[in-house]
Amino acid sequence: MVIKILGSAAGGGFPQWNCNCRNCSRFRQGRVRSSARTQTQIAFSPDNQTWFLVGASPDLRSQILCSRALSPRAGDTSSPIAGIFLPSAEVDAVMGLLHLREFQRFVVYATAAVQDMLKAENRIFQVLSRGNPPVEWRTLSSKGRVGCYFSDDPGASFVCDTIPLSNSFPDYVGFKFRGVEGTNEASVGFLFGIAGKSFLVAPSLSNVDGFRHTAALSADLMLIDGTFWSDDELRRTGRSNKTAREMGHLPLSGPGGLLARFPRDVPGRRILIHINNTNPILDEDSEEHRVVRDAGFEIAYDGLEIRL
Amino acid sequence: MVIKILGSAAGGGFPQWNCNCRNCSRFRQGRVRSSARTQTQIAFSPDNQTWFLVGASPDLRSQILCSRALSPRAGDTSSPIAGIFLPSAEVDAVMGLLHLREFQRFVVYATAAVQDMLKAENRIFQVLSRGNPPVEWRTLSSKGRVGCYFSDDPGASFVCDTIPLSNSFPDYVGFKFRGVEGTNEASVGFLFGIAGKSFLVAPSLSNVDGFRHTAALSADLMLIDGTFWSDDELRRTGRSNKTAREMGHLPLSGPGGLLARFPRDVPGRRILIHINNTNPILDEDSEEHRVVRDAGFEIAYDGLEIRL
Numbered sequence: 001m002v003i004k005i006l007g008s009a010a011g012g013g014f015p016q017w018n019c020n021c022r023n024c025s026r027f028r029q030g031r032v033r034s035s036a037r038t039q040t041q042i043a044f045s046p047d048n049q050t051w052f053l054v055g056a057s058p059d060l061r062s063q064i065l066c067s068r069a070l071s072p073r074a075g076d077t078s079s080p081i082a083g084i085f086l087p088s089a090e091v092d093a094v095m096g097l098l099h100l101r102e103f104q105r106f107v108v109y110a111t112a113a114v115q116d117m118l119k120a121e122n123r124i125f126q127v128l129s130r131g132n133p134p135v136e137w138r139t140l141s142s143k144g145r146v147g148c149y150f151s152d153d154p155g156a157s158f159v160c161d162t163i164p165l166s167n168s169f170p171d172y173v174g175f176k177f178r179g180v181e182g183t184n185e186a187s188v189g190f191l192f193g194i195a196g197k198s199f200l201v202a203p204s205l206s207n208v209d210g211f212r213h214t215a216a217l218s219a220d221l222m223l224i225d226g227t228f229w230s231d232d233e234l235r236r237t238g239r240s241n242k243t244a245r246e247m248g249h250l251p252l253s254g255p256g257g258l259l260a261r262f263p264r265d266v267p268g269r270r271i272l273i274h275i276n277n278t279n280p281i282l283d284e285d286s287e288e289h290r291v292v293r294d295a296g297f298e299i300a301y302d303g304l305e306i307r308l
Numbered sequence: 309m310v311i312k313i314l315g316s317a318a319g320g321g322f323p324q325w326n327c328n329c330r331n332c333s334r335f336r337q338g339r340v341r342s343s344a345r346t347q348t349q350i351a352f353s354p355d356n357q358t359w360f361l362v363g364a365s366p367d368l369r370s371q372i373l374c375s376r377a378l379s380p381r382a383g384d385t386s387s388p389i390a391g392i393f394l395p396s397a398e399v400d401a402v403m404g405l406l407h408l409r410e411f412q413r414f415v416v417y418a419t420a421a422v423q424d425m426l427k428a429e430n431r432i433f434q435v436l437s438r439g440n441p442p443v444e445w446r447t448l449s450s451k452g453r454v455g456c457y458f459s460d461d462p463g464a465s466f467v468c469d470t471i472p473l474s475n476s477f478p479d480y481v482g483f484k485f486r487g488v489e490g491t492n493e494a495s496v497g498f499l500f501g502i503a504g505k506s507f508l509v510a511p512s513l514s515n516v517d518g519f520r521h522t523a524a525l526s527a528d529l530m531l532i533d534g535t536f537w538s539d540d541e542l543r544r545t546g547r548s549n550k551t552a553r554e555m556g557h558l559p560l561s562g563p564g565g566l567l568a569r570f571p572r573d574v575p576g577r578r579i580l581i582h583i584n585n586t587n588p589i590l591d592e593d594s595e596e597h598r599v600v601r602d603a604g605f606e607i608a609y610d611g612l613e614i615r616l
Contacts, residue, residue, distance in 0.1 A: 017410070028376075072328040075328075076328055077328055100325070103547065172434040
């Protein structure tokens, strides 16, 4: 199995179009050792032929073009992308669906809550129905498993467990679709199991208890929420009045942060994704970058490829 | 005044993510003399300080990053982009608004019809209201003129005439918002007048009569619809069942096409924009490319900059 990190930044990317924070301004001036990052986008292929996406980033068009494996092969009339798993209805997880409006069939896997937020009040996504056959939506139960059999080769099939993570809703969602308290279907993680290997994707993690008692912790690879270093990061940089936790993200640092709370005995590779432009770990010479690496976490970058 | 063509392709860009047409497949194989193109996006600045956009392309984030002039200057806390003129509610003209969701005030200029299509049935655009102050929407009359005074320097102000072009609605728009027949407010062109110079932007032109009797034909620069070479181009390449005309675009070739119908005595520079991935003029060695150039039209490419 191949997993590609096509994008590794949080919403807005790095640098961000209207931001002059310490990271963004120093990056534009060439004064920081770091890499530009597009918005978080994962792609994986069980057989190196058919591809699946996790999330649909606002940068998806350019991310697909950067990867020859995701382009139509000679003689084919369509893309090798067969399905998309949506972890939430946040703009940076769904906007890319509009990049895929050019008359191709694929399957979108999402919880009922995510589908409601997206479709009921946003007709623009109906551009996905123009194809013949149209894009197909399949509903994920927030605690269920779905099997994906997409080719004649049974070895290429895989399973996906949906892990309910939080009831944090995007700002744009109307009251009517803010879902049932406690269902935690608004933001989910995915645990993919393929040929005896597994990997977790959880770009929004409001606490580590969410998957503490699941098989997630034994995954061979964990792609997890590295959005913010500190809880008040956006306030201090003047970008927002919200804390990391209010936005559904456990910060990396602090006594209750991800680094402190994360179980010590996790066997798999741990890679931080969805890194905000304000996060000091983006600076490869920073103390925060060193602390994260010393704690056993890798920091995702665009183009990182993993084979399991 | 500076005008930048940040993107020059039609919806989907060139190459297109799921397309293997003659242009896209040869481009991927390095077998055609042509340039990759992002989706049509114009930026202009009357004073080289404050910038305005025409359209909000799906590729807007990367297009802004490619142009240093559009990034925050040292010491500034926000982008120099002050306003956006929307020619239609088509996905490739509005999706980029979602790239600009990061808490900045700017002004969106659009007809009432375009605003209705966009806002009434698409809550996702409410992310633009999160800032303090929020993004401001100003309504353009389809035959009116608006004056833009954005700095203390009166020489930096400009006027914008809205030119009604067609009542062609995007596929996703519900029946209720398909507007009043004959108002032609669904798709408009813009004629900008600044310090004695003028330029026209019309990425969707269903006929040339639309601006035949206006000041548009005397513009110093015309950025006009070069989407399709022939009326049945999408049918022949298997991409759609619609003709160019059914999609609101006058094809370039044929007895009733743009090249045949365009007035001979136009004084200004004429540049084709919004070029579809299937259009043979993208191949710089093609007969169609030569015919267009011989007829006095330039073919836009990403990065083209014009000073008036």
